[in-house]
Amino acid sequence: xxxxxxxxxVKFDPPSIVLVYEDGKTKKMRQRIMPVRNFSxxxxxxxxAERLKNNARHSAYLQGVSLQQLERLHAVLRDHLRxxxxxxxxxxxxxxxxxxxxxxxxxxxxxxxxxxxVLFERNRxxxxxxxxxxxxxxxxxxxxxxxxxxxxxxxxxx
Amino acid sequence: xxxxTTDISELDQEKYDTDERVKIICLGDSAVGKSxxxxxxxxxxxxxxxxxxxxxxxxxxxxTVDGKAVLVDFWDTAGQERFQSMHPSYYYKAHACIMxxxxxxxxxxxxxxxxxxELREYRPEIPCIVVANKIDADMKVTQxxxxxxxxxxxxxxxxxxxxxxxxxxxxxxxxxxxMSYKQNSNDFMDEVMRELENFELEQNEESSDxxxxxxxxxxxxxx
Numbered sequence: 001x002x003x004x005x006x007x008x009x010v011k012f013d014p015p016s017i018v019l020v021y022e023d024g025k026t027k028k029m030r031q032r033i034m035p036v037r038n039f040s041x042x043x044x045x046x047x048x049a050e051r052l053k054n055n056a057r058h059s060a061y062l063q064g065v066s067l068q069q070l071e072r073l074h075a076v077l078r079d080h081l082r083x084x085x086x087x088x089x090x091x092x093x094x095x096x097x098x099x100x101x102x103x104x105x106x107x108x109x110x111x112x113x114x115x116x117x118v119l120f121e122r123n124r125x126x127x128x129x130x131x132x133x134x135x136x137x138x139x140x141x142x143x144x145x146x147x148x149x150x151x152x153x154x155x156x157x158x
Numbered sequence: 159x160x161x162x163t164t165d166i167s168e169l170d171q172e173k174y175d176t177d178e179r180v181k182i183i184c185l186g187d188s189a190v191g192k193s194x195x196x197x198x199x200x201x202x203x204x205x206x207x208x209x210x211x212x213x214x215x216x217x218x219x220x221x222t223v224d225g226k227a228v229l230v231d232f233w234d235t236a237g238q239e240r241f242q243s244m245h246p247s248y249y250y251k252a253h254a255c256i257m258x259x260x261x262x263x264x265x266x267x268x269x270x271x272x273x274x275x276e277l278r279e280y281r282p283e284i285p286c287i288v289v290a291n292k293i294d295a296d297m298k299v300t301q302x303x304x305x306x307x308x309x310x311x312x313x314x315x316x317x318x319x320x321x322x323x324x325x326x327x328x329x330x331x332x333x334x335x336x337m338s339y340k341q342n343s344n345d346f347m348d349e350v351m352r353e354l355e356n357f358e359l360e361q362n363e364e365s366s367d368x369x370x371x372x373x374x375x376x377x378x379x380x381x
Contacts, residue, residue: 100265124321126201134326136325
């Protein structure tokens with residue numbers, strides 16, 4: 001591969017995606033700043049990410065960067081345009097196991113679901129996989145002395 | 159008659175009284191994987207019916223139980239769970255319930271108590287299976303006690319919609335439970351429902367708590 005992506009980040013002013021990559025020929029580390037154009041606080045992050053990934057000038061460099069990552073970086077840029085701090089923005093990208101997702105807006109919920117889908121896809125067995133079993137049954141015998149860290153607290157009258 | 163966007167009471171549910179049809183409902187918080195479980199079970203063979211005005215997805219499935227063809231309607235929430243409560247018609251005439259939580263998010267386990275309470279308000283007797291989903295994320299959770307199921311006397315299944323663990327078993331068992339409930343139903347609520355069909359609704363005013371639920375269900379039905 002001509003360019004090996006190493007790291008990818010953002011710059012707020014002007015809104016840009018920054019890529020650190022290795023040039024396959026010279027083996028030198030380089031940095032590429034890709035301004036994000038026509039992007040406002042109302043823009044659709046997945047469309048913008050796709051646009052950048054398919055951009056004639058940048059696509060060769062972005063081969064090794066997933067669309068999901070570009071989408072997340074655009075979400076950080078957009079959050080900044082909306083006046084959110086970087087901390088708030090990153091927190092919303094992280095999964096908080098105690099957050100009640102029932103209470104989120106459609107867009108926020110979609111963001112969380114997209115994050116969960118990463119793990120889902122990673123662990124997913126497809127029906128074309130050689131070791132795919134449609135009816136996969138696994139027994140988990142009840143252990144008498146289960147380890148601590150239970151989610152049941154005695155004071156809560158479940 | 160005012161109709162909200164989530165009013166599903168106008169759907170014809172009388173069909174669930176016929177012998178060869180059962181209705182199984184899915185409950186649980188947003189993003190616990192209810193739809194992914196359905197899709198894993200049905201694979202390519204599924205044809206979901208999006209009833210978006212009702213925030214409802216129906217999955218139809220045909221199978222045989224004891225040599226008899228059975229048509230199963232799985233009801234999935236399509237976002238209706240965000241109102242923290244389901245429309246009464248969602249529960250109406252259901253024969254079994256699959257109640258899902260995400261082993262990665264404690265709050266979805268805690269919320270089971272609310273879902274279960276609402277389920278029992280409308281369907282006090284139907285079989286209910288508790289499902290611990292996403293065990294692929296952390297197999298150690300299968301070593302953990304989830305006392306909610308035990309306390310309520312409900313079966314608990316450890317499953318993964320991603321790698322398929324116990325998904326097919328879960329749905330096949332749910333269908334069996336729904337069928338046997340339907341055949342052997344001595345569900346008090348069903349009996350009372352039949353009795354009430356010829357009664358005036360006013361007579362319910364001085365009734366007990368249980369009958370209050372009945373009148374709630376019947377009102378929905380009559381809307």
